[in-house]
Amino acid sequence: MRFYNTLHWKQHACPPDCLACEQACIHRTGADSPDSAIKMVHHPGEDLHGLMACLQCSEPSCQEICPTGAIHKDKEDGVVRILQAKCIGCGMCTMACPHGGIHISSGQAVAYKCDTCNGQPQCVEACPSRVLEFFSAERISRHLQEEDFLVPGTRACSGCPAELGLRHTLRTIGRGAVYFGAPGCMTTLMTGLGDRAGSRLPYFSCLFTNVPSTMTGVYRYYKKIGKEAKLVAFVGDGCTADIGFQALSGAAERGENYLFICYDNEGYMNTGNQRSGTTPLHAWTNTSPVGGAYRGKEKNNKYLPLIMAFHGIPYVATASIANLEDYVQKLKKAMEVKDGLAYIHLLVPCPTGWKAPLDSGIELSRLAVETNYFPLWEYERGQFRFTRDVANPKPASDYIRLIGKFSHLQDTEIQDLQESINDRVSLLQSLVKSGNNKNY
Amino acid sequence: MAKKHLIIGCGTAALSAAKKIRSISREDKIKLVTAEECLPYSPAALPYLLSGRLQEDNLWAADDHLLQAWGCNLVQGKEVVGINTDRKKVVYQDGGEESYDTLLIASGSQPVRPLIKGLDDVALASFHNITDWRELAKKLVGNKEIAIYGGGMVALEIAAALLERGFMVRIIVRSRIARGYFAEEVGTFIESVLRLQGAEIHAGSEIDEVRIIEDGTEIVLSTGPALHTDLLIACTGVEPRIAFLQNTGIAINHGILVDKHMSTNLTAIYAAGDAVEACNFFSGRPDINAITPSAIQQGRIAGANMAGEKDEDKGWIPMNLFRFFGHTFFCIGLLPWPSCEVITLKDDLSPIYKELVFQENRLVGARFVDVDIDPGIIRYLIEERVDIGGWQEQLATHPQEVGRSLMLRSERN
Numbered sequence: 001m002r003f004y005n006t007l008h009w010k011q012h013a014c015p016p017d018c019l020a021c022e023q024a025c026i027h028r029t030g031a032d033s034p035d036s037a038i039k040m041v042h043h044p045g046e047d048l049h050g051l052m053a054c055l056q057c058s059e060p061s062c063q064e065i066c067p068t069g070a071i072h073k074d075k076e077d078g079v080v081r082i083l084q085a086k087c088i089g090c091g092m093c094t095m096a097c098p099h100g101g102i103h104i105s106s107g108q109a110v111a112y113k114c115d116t117c118n119g120q121p122q123c124v125e126a127c128p129s130r131v132l133e134f135f136s137a138e139r140i141s142r143h144l145q146e147e148d149f150l151v152p153g154t155r156a157c158s159g160c161p162a163e164l165g166l167r168h169t170l171r172t173i174g175r176g177a178v179y180f181g182a183p184g185c186m187t188t189l190m191t192g193l194g195d196r197a198g199s200r201l202p203y204f205s206c207l208f209t210n211v212p213s214t215m216t217g218v219y220r221y222y223k224k225i226g227k228e229a230k231l232v233a234f235v236g237d238g239c240t241a242d243i244g245f246q247a248l249s250g251a252a253e254r255g256e257n258y259l260f261i262c263y264d265n266e267g268y269m270n271t272g273n274q275r276s277g278t279t280p281l282h283a284w285t286n287t288s289p290v291g292g293a294y295r296g297k298e299k300n301n302k303y304l305p306l307i308m309a310f311h312g313i314p315y316v317a318t319a320s321i322a323n324l325e326d327y328v329q330k331l332k333k334a335m336e337v338k339d340g341l342a343y344i345h346l347l348v349p350c351p352t353g354w355k356a357p358l359d360s361g362i363e364l365s366r367l368a369v370e371t372n373y374f375p376l377w378e379y380e381r382g383q384f385r386f387t388r389d390v391a392n393p394k395p396a397s398d399y400i401r402l403i404g405k406f407s408h409l410q411d412t413e414i415q416d417l418q419e420s421i422n423d424r425v426s427l428l429q430s431l432v433k434s435g436n437n438k439n440y
Numbered sequence: 441m442a443k444k445h446l447i448i449g450c451g452t453a454a455l456s457a458a459k460k461i462r463s464i465s466r467e468d469k470i471k472l473v474t475a476e477e478c479l480p481y482s483p484a485a486l487p488y489l490l491s492g493r494l495q496e497d498n499l500w501a502a503d504d505h506l507l508q509a510w511g512c513n514l515v516q517g518k519e520v521v522g523i524n525t526d527r528k529k530v531v532y533q534d535g536g537e538e539s540y541d542t543l544l545i546a547s548g549s550q551p552v553r554p555l556i557k558g559l560d561d562v563a564l565a566s567f568h569n570i571t572d573w574r575e576l577a578k579k580l581v582g583n584k585e586i587a588i589y590g591g592g593m594v595a596l597e598i599a600a601a602l603l604e605r606g607f608m609v610r611i612i613v614r615s616r617i618a619r620g621y622f623a624e625e626v627g628t629f630i631e632s633v634l635r636l637q638g639a640e641i642h643a644g645s646e647i648d649e650v651r652i653i654e655d656g657t658e659i660v661l662s663t664g665p666a667l668h669t670d671l672l673i674a675c676t677g678v679e680p681r682i683a684f685l686q687n688t689g690i691a692i693n694h695g696i697l698v699d700k701h702m703s704t705n706l707t708a709i710y711a712a713g714d715a716v717e718a719c720n721f722f723s724g725r726p727d728i729n730a731i732t733p734s735a736i737q738q739g740r741i742a743g744a745n746m747a748g749e750k751d752e753d754k755g756w757i758p759m760n761l762f763r764f765f766g767h768t769f770f771c772i773g774l775l776p777w778p779s780c781e782v783i784t785l786k787d788d789l790s791p792i793y794k795e796l797v798f799q800e801n802r803l804v805g806a807r808f809v810d811v812d813i814d815p816g817i818i819r820y821l822i823e824e825r826v827d828i829g830g831w832q833e834q835l836a837t838h839p840q841e842v843g844r845s846l847m848l849r850s851e852r853n
Binding site: 039041042043044045046048050052061064065066067068069070085086088089090091092094095096097098099100102103104109366 | 452456481482484485488493494495498499500501502506732733736759761762763768770814815816817819820834838841842844845847848849851852
């Protein structure tokens with residue numbers, strides 16, 4: 001796999017009124033254009049500030065449309081360059097680019113764009129807040145080992161987010177572990193069919209009640225034969241929060257060393273959508289029906305990641321499939337833990353069970369995070385921290401109204417969920433503020 | 441099994457299709473056949489040869505090296521005069537034949553020759569291909585006076601190129617300048633820019649008759665005056681180059697009729713670019729849209745389908761961008777209609793003009809004169825049907841900033 005260098009921008013840390021990057025670009029060495037190729041974007045009156053620069057597309061629209069063939073993507077460094085002798089300044093490239101990456105210079109009536117200053121981008125050097133970096137794109141996707149360990153074909157539903165989560169987990173951790181699962185949606189992928197396994201990785205298919213116990217036994221066996229084995233569970237919410245919780249809690253308290261990932265689709269989905277301990281308040285499921293007597297689930301869900309953090313284990317994190325880089329970083333941290341349990345709670349919407357369009361998995365995951373319904377945080381040896389800013393969330397209704405299991409909700413019930421979100425975030429904020437409590 | 445794809449034409453749509461086929465299949469054979477004796481080029485670049493901005497060496501969109509890299513075989517100087525669809529062969533003018541597994545008709549367009557009395561006697565220039573340019577270039581020496589018949593994009597580009605070189609230019613237009621693209625006041629502004637550069641403009645005039653006189657051509661206008669000129673260039677529109685498709689059974693209207701897969705009514709025969717009538721993005725109704733972006737889009741879809749992938753065309757959107765004498769004009773999408781939601785902002789003291797047309801919270805058309813915007817982002821907002829969400833006024837007052845912001849949000853950045 002070939003990786004080019006890429007500009008990387010940390011939006012959350014970029015001060016909105018600093019234009020050092022633009023200034024550096026305007027005055028870049030050898031520049032003959034009065035305009036900057038990197039542009040800060042401000043929406044007047046709105047709290048958005050963005051950054052725009054050429055994305056050095058792999059199939060550049062500008063290259064495609066240029067009538068004289070003046071634009072080419074350099075195979076060596078991946079930079080999309082304009083051959084000035086062929087540029088007629090017609091502006092068609094500016095009509096083609098949807099990213100605002102190429103412009104016609106007002107002065108000289110030729111096209112210009114970011115060319116990464118031939119590998120030494122001056123905007124990066126000039127950035128006082130160090131939010132601009134230039135590094136190999138390999139860093140962003142290196143967790144994806146070449147191999148996809150699952151066998152071809154899938155028995156998951158069309159658009160299943162859990163499958164995406166599983167694939168990324170396996171491609172990140174790969175052969176470094178032995179895997180464990182319990183009956184559930186992802187079992188259909190890992191266990192396989194008939195006498196064929198579903199993946200090329202060692203996998204134990206356990207029962208609902210005994211995943212952590214099985215792992216405990218396997219760990220001790222490997223230790224006995226002289227191997228420090230890395231064990232990873234990928235298990236649904238029903239098993240983690242309800243039926244298998246006591247074994248998990250025990251393993252956490254004993255300080256067992258493995259990684260336990262709960263993929264939370266807020267119900268027992270593989271058996272046709274029954275409520276679990278993580279099904280949220282007011283949600284419809286087949287065992288929390290909506291009708292004359294009941295209006296969905298009557299109680300709110302167990303906030304499992306926090307419960308696990310209060311076991312005082314070395315590492316806990318929440319993750320979302322719409323924030324894969326964040327998830328991968330957390331997986332790597334979790335894998336480094338050697339002295340106790342690491343737990344990751346991965347939200348995976350279930351469009352089939354939640355009654356949402358089958359292709360809405362990513363959108364729902366994004367909104368879950370952006371509304372703070374599912375804030376992204378981690379707990380590392382007594383210290384809580386958010387890995388994504390929780391300020392200025394979208395209203396809960398933005399998330400709720402896309403999901404059929406909430407379609408019966410009245411305004412007061414939506415308000416209940418909004419308050420629950422607000423309270424949980426508030427609680428997390430106070431935990432973050434409380435500093436390092438590793439001895440509690 | 442490797443297929444043989446034959447492409448009539450080597451212009452924008454043809455190359456787009458060829459590249460797409462190659463990106464899907466390594467084994468398939470791709471042959472492009474052109475009636476012209478030169479490398480592929482875009483007619484859109486020709487006016488820049490006229491102005492001297494571009495040298496002929498730099499005109500070519502692809503050279504032998506690139507064609508080889510794409511695995512394409514280009515045959516020059518062979519004109520297709522018929523197609524034997526039963527035997528899957530095209531027939532060349534020299535009598536030769538060429539077989540195909542799939543065929544793409546990307547024969548482009550040709551200038552519409554206006555009906556004017558006396559025209560056959562007079563040397564009428566058109567400006568659509570490289571031969572036109574070379575012929576014209578020979579004549580453009582000395583203090584020539586040139587008359588241009590037409591007021592659309594091509595007419596304006598040629599006029600601007602000639603004015604830049606210092607020639608005397610007269611524009612004769614039947615209605616008004618830029619009628620198909622902009623409101624009248626913008627057309628009037630364009631006229632004033634051209635006049636400032638020394639052009640003469642006769643709007644609302646038709647040419648009734650042309651006559652050869654001692655030192656050039658006499659043009660008799662419907663509005664009265666007779667003009668003298670050294671050269672007359674007709675820019676009265678283009679039409680699909682499809683005469684050779686008669687008796688082939690391929691369904692044509694004004695252009696070749698194609699479905700969402702750029703397929704004609706006959707199996708394994710596709711068409712793309714200036715020669716086709718494909719569906720409009722907004723209405724779904726078929727029509728010709730002879731612009732570069734459409735040729736590329738349609739070529740890509742045709743190529744994909746020829747290589748076995750069933751991609752569908754989303755429909756064409758009219759758009760044009762032209763720049764001359766320090767001014768920029770950009771128009772895209774639907775023109776306002778009586779009951780539409782439109783915001784028009786203009787400045788009495790400057791040429792700045794902004795017009796945005798909305799429908800159900802989506803941008804469907806826009807026109808900008810001398811405004812800093814990102815045309816591609818405006819196009820993105822229209823094509824992706826981005827919800828403008830209450831920011832219509834702001835998009836009109838700050839089209840660049842708000843356009844960018846909407847794009848970034850839509851791309852989840």
